[in-house]
Amino acid sequence: MNMNLYSHDDAWLMVDCGVSFSESLSAIHANNPQNDEDALTKKFDRISADPSFIAQRADALAGIVITHAHEDHLGALVDLWSRFKCPVYTTRFTALCLRHKLAESRKELDIPVHIVDDGSTEQIGPFEVQWLALTHSMPESYSLMIRTRVGSVFHTGDWKIDFDPVVGKPFDPLPFKQLASENIAAMVCDSTNADRSGRSVSEGACYQGLFDHVSEQSGRVLVTCFGSNIARLITLFKVAKDTGRYVALLGRSLHTMHRHAKAAGYWPSELDGLLYSPHQIGYLPSEEILIIATGSQGEPRAALSRLARNQFRDLELEEGDTVIFSSIVIPGNEEHIHRLIEQLEQKKISVITKYNTSRTIHASGHPSEQDLLDLYGWVQPSLVIPTHGEQLHLAANAKVAKQAKVPRQM
Structure with a gap:
């Protein structure tokens, strides 16, 4: 549920406005004056950061920047924007997702959205903000250079180094190497996988592992994945095409992202014609079916749990079906x-996870x-502030920053 605030010259800048799902309030126990244990342990469908502080200073909020369209960065904006009533800056694809959320909410909000492009710079109050493209599991994910007259902060958003991202351009190190000359005061950096050695697996590496598993099955195959991962959707449609199967999408988020990908020009035209409705797919031979479903985290109301x-x-x-x-x-x-x-196993369905196969079927x-280590070496900030992760990930990120000879880590 990302919500980052930067202050300078009596003005504020918000970066991201997200939600988390099915969580309790235990993480903010110290801020609960009533010490209400029921409220702390009860799980809520959606939780956002408490906007009270900045809502009380809304007149000084120069703008909101959304780095990408994942729910933990965008999902609270429709609900909270009326407390801020300031301009929103983001890319075309993220704006498309935002407009869809507005339509679904049926709220009559006239949110002023400014569309930005890769490399462009906007003056937002006293903040000069530059968008620098990187790679992630969502199209048009951006890092931000936030410059002021007294210093600069590099805010990574969510990212990885991926030279075969399936969707969008490969990671380009050059813009980040050029930042080293700016004497960046602080780098606010994604920590989610900081405790994992080596390099994150490329999204493009998933094709072969998924193709191998699907091609080995003589019956029906269902693959569950994160509904927002358009690159994985494209990979799975390619696997279906190359194994002679048709596709059914189960879950609203999958249908939504499929439509957004087509509207934004990210969907390959050669994959058209493979999609059937769940009703239609039931009439096809099992060896011609590939189902893609939501529910990879065991969510009780998601498609896969309902099927189980x-x-x-x-x-x-x-019996005889396979779930990946x-x-x-x-x-x-x-x-x-x-x-x-x-x-699933009680129904005699084969289950394949990344934990019981040596093949690559998922990439973070x-x-x-x-x-x-690479990004710290290129950017050379004076200070690293780890963010986006649990405490062990934040500590691991600080350790890596120290290893990269960043002078200070928080």
Whole structure:
């Protein structure tokens, strides 16, 4: 639920305005004056950062910048914008996702959205903000150079070094190497995979592993993945095409991202004609079916969990089918996923995860240790502020920054 605030010259800049899902308030126990244990332990469908501080200073909020369209960076904006009423700056694809969220909410909000391009610079109050493209598991993900007359901050957003990202341009180190001459005061950096050695796997590497697993199955195959990962969707459609299968999408977020990818020009035209409805797919031979479904984290209301409980209207999973988890286990979801896999295996369905195969079937969108070392070496900030991760990830990121000879780490 990212919400970052920068202050300079009596003005404020917000970077991202996101939500988290199915969480309790235990993480902000210290800020709960009533010490209400029920409120702390109860899980809520959606949680955002508390906007009270900046809402009380809304007149000084020069603008909101959204780095990319993932829910933990964009998802609270529609709900909270009326407290701020300031301009929003983002890219075309993210603006497309924002407009869709506005239409779904049916809120009559006239949010002024300024579209920015790669490399462009906007003056937002006293902040000069430059957009620098990087690679992530979402199109048009950007880092920000935030410059003021007293110093500059480099804000990475979510990123990895990927030279074969499937969607968008390969990672280009040059703009980041050029930042070293600016004497950057602080670098606010994604920590999500900082405890993992080596380099994060390229998104393009997933094709071969998924193709191998799907081509080996004689029956119906279902792949579950994160619904927002357009690159993975494209890869799976390519696998379907190359293995002689047709595709059904189960889950609203998958359909939404498929439409957005086509509208934004990211969808390859050679993959058109493969998509069937769940009702239509039921009439095809099982060896011609590839289903892509939401629910990789065991969410009870997602498509895969409903299929495991025989509660999906148009389809049923049967003995001999194969389910592939093209995903990781997000901490906190272990119990839900374990229960889901047990339900599938009780139906005599084969289950493949990244933890029981040597093939690459998932790639994270976040930097591992070597990615961090490279970027720190290029940018050469004076201070690193780890963000976006649990405490162990933040500590690991600070350790990597120290290894990269960054003078200070917070």
